[in-house]
Amino acid sequence: MEFNEALQILHDNGFLLEDTIDEKVKGGANVLNRAARNKDDEFYTFTGDIERELKNYNFSGKVVYCCCDNPEWSNFYKFFEKNFDSLGLKGLISSHFESSGETYWTEFDGTNFEKHTLKGNGDCRSEECQNLADMADIIVTNPPFSLFQSILKTYHNKPFIMVCTPLKMTQGLCFELYKQGKIRYGYTTLNKFYRPDGDTKNVQCAWYTNLPVNKSYKKLNLVPYDEEQFPKFDNENIISVKSQKFIPDTDEKIGLPVSIIINVDPNNLPFEILGIRHDLKLNGKNIFDRLIVKLKWKRK
Numbered sequence: 001m002e003f004n005e006a007l008q009i010l011h012d013n014g015f016l017l018e019d020t021i022d023e024k025v026k027g028g029a030n031v032l033n034r035a036a037r038n039k040d041d042e043f044y045t046f047t048g049d050i051e052r053e054l055k056n057y058n059f060s061g062k063v064v065y066c067c068c069d070n071p072e073w074s075n076f077y078k079f080f081e082k083n084f085d086s087l088g089l090k091g092l093i094s095s096h097f098e099s100s101g102e103t104y105w106t107e108f109d110g111t112n113f114e115k116h117t118l119k120g121n122g123d124c125r126s127e128e129c130q131n132l133a134d135m136a137d138i139i140v141t142n143p144p145f146s147l148f149q150s151i152l153k154t155y156h157n158k159p160f161i162m163v164c165t166p167l168k169m170t171q172g173l174c175f176e177l178y179k180q181g182k183i184r185y186g187y188t189t190l191n192k193f194y195r196p197d198g199d200t201k202n203v204q205c206a207w208y209t210n211l212p213v214n215k216s217y218k219k220l221n222l223v224p225y226d227e228e229q230f231p232k233f234d235n236e237n238i239i240s241v242k243s244q245k246f247i248p249d250t251d252e253k254i255g256l257p258v259s260i261i262i263n264v265d266p267n268n269l270p271f272e273i274l275g276i277r278h279d280l281k282l283n284g285k286n287i288f289d290r291l292i293v294k295l296k297w298k299r300k
Contacts, residue, residue: 042195042196043142043145043193043194043195043201043205044074044075044142044193044194044195044196045076045142045163045190045193046075046190046192046193047075047079049192050075050076050079051079052187052188053161053186053187053188053207054079054140054161056186056187056213059080059088059138060089061088061089061090062088062089062136062137062138063089063090063091063092063093063135063136063137064080064089064091064092064093064136064137064138064139064140065093065095065132065133065135065136065138065140066080066092066093066094066095066139066140066141067094067095067124067129067139067141067151067155068095068096068097068124068141068142068144068151069094069095069096069141071094071106074094074096076140076141076142077092077094080092080140081108084108084110085110089110090109090137091107091108091109091135091136092106092107092108092109093105093106093107093108093132093136094106095118095122095124095129095132097121097122097123097124098121098122099121100121103117103118103120103121103122104116104122105118105122105129105132124141124143124151124154125150125151125154130154133155133158137159138158138159138160138161138211139155139158139159139160139161139162140160140161140162141162141163142162143162143163143164145164145165145168148164148168148174149168149172149173149174152173152174152177152183152208153173156173156177156182156183156210159209159210159211160208160209160210160211161186161207161208161209161211162207162208162209163190163205163206164205164208165203165204165205165206166185166189166205166206166259166262167259168208169183169185169206169208169261169262170258170261170276170289170291174208175276177210178261178266179273181266181267182210183209183210183266184208184209184210184213184266184267185206185207185208185209185213185262185266186206186207186208186209186213187207187213187215188207189204189205189206189207190203190204190205190206190207191203191204191205193205206262217263217264217265218263218264219270220247220264220270220271220295221244221245221247222247222248222249222295223246223248223249224248224249225239225248225250225252226248229246229248230248231282233255233281233282233287234280234281234282234283234284235279235280235281236255236277236280237252237253238252238253238254238277238280238290238292239252239253239254239255240280240282240287240290241255241256241257242257243257244256244257244259244260247295249295250295251294251295252294253274253293254271254292254293254294254295255277255287255290255291255292256291256293257288257290257291258276258288258289258291261291269296270295270296270297271293271294271295271296272293272294272296273291273292273293274292274293275292276289276290276291277289277290277292
C-alpha cells in the first residue's frame with residue numbers, strides 16, 4: 001500500500017482530523033514506499049473473514065480457482081476444501097507463485113486430489129495459469145496488493161471475488177470498471193491479517209467482485225448549501241466537502257472524500273462521477289484526493 005493511500009484511508013475514516021497533507025507528514029513516506037518497492041504486501045486472510053463474506057454467494061455447481069493460494073496453508077483453499085459438499089462445488093483448483101520457479105497446481109473433485117507440476121513460477125497472470133482459469137467458473141483469492149491492478153486486468157472478464165485495500169477502487173482500471181458498473185465492493189470488510197512470519201497486522205481492506213451484491217447502502221445526508229461551511233477550492237470552481245456526513249444540496253460540482261464510494265450503491269449512484277482530482281488546494285494547502293461529482297437529485 002502506498003503511503004498516500006494509507007494516509008487517505010486514515011483521513012477518510014476519521015483518524016486524521018486535518019483535511020490537508022502536511023509536507024512533514026508526507027516525508028514519512030520513505031519507509032512505506034520502500035516496503036511497496038520490495039513488494040512487502042503479503043497479508044493472509046483469517047478463516048472467519050472468509051466465511052463471513054463467502055456465505056453470501058452461490059457456489060453450487062461451480063469450479064473455483066484459487067490462483068494465489070498454496071493448498072498447504074491457504075485459508076481460502078482450506079475453506080473450499082472443507083465445505084466442498086455443503087457449498088455444492090463441482091471442483092476446486094489452486095496454484096501459487098514460487099520465486100524459485102518450482103511450483104505446482106492442484107485439482108480436487110470432492111474425493112480425489114491431484115497435484116501437477118507447472119512449467120513456470122505460478123504467476124497467476126501467466127498464460128499457463130490463465131489456462132487453469134479457463135477450467136474454472138470463478139476466481140476467489142487474496143492476491144498480493146501490489147499486483148492487484150494487473151491481476152484485475154488479466155481476469156476482470158471472469159467472475160471473481162478478491163481482497164484489496166478499499167481505495168484501489170479509485171485507481172486505474174478499477175475505477176474505470178466501477179464507473180461502468182462492472183465491479184463493486186462485497187458485503188463485508190476486513191481489518192486484520194497475518195503475515196508470513198506469523199505476526200498479525202491491522203490493515204483496512206475490502207472485498208472486490210463483479211458478481212451481484214444485494215445489500216443496503218447509506219443515503220446521502222444532503223443539507224442546504226452554505227458558502228461558509230462549504231468553501232470552494234483555491235484552484236478550481238469546485239465546492240470542498242470535508243466529510244461524507246454532510247453534503248451540500250447544489251447543482252454545482254462537489255469534491256467529496258473518495259471513500260464515499262464504499263457507502264453508495266454502484267448500480268444506483270446518487271451522483272454523476274466527473275473524475276478524481278489529486279491536485280486541489282484549500283487555503284493554500286494541498287488537499288487529500290477528491291471524487292468530483294454532480295448530484296443527480298435534490299433534497300426533498
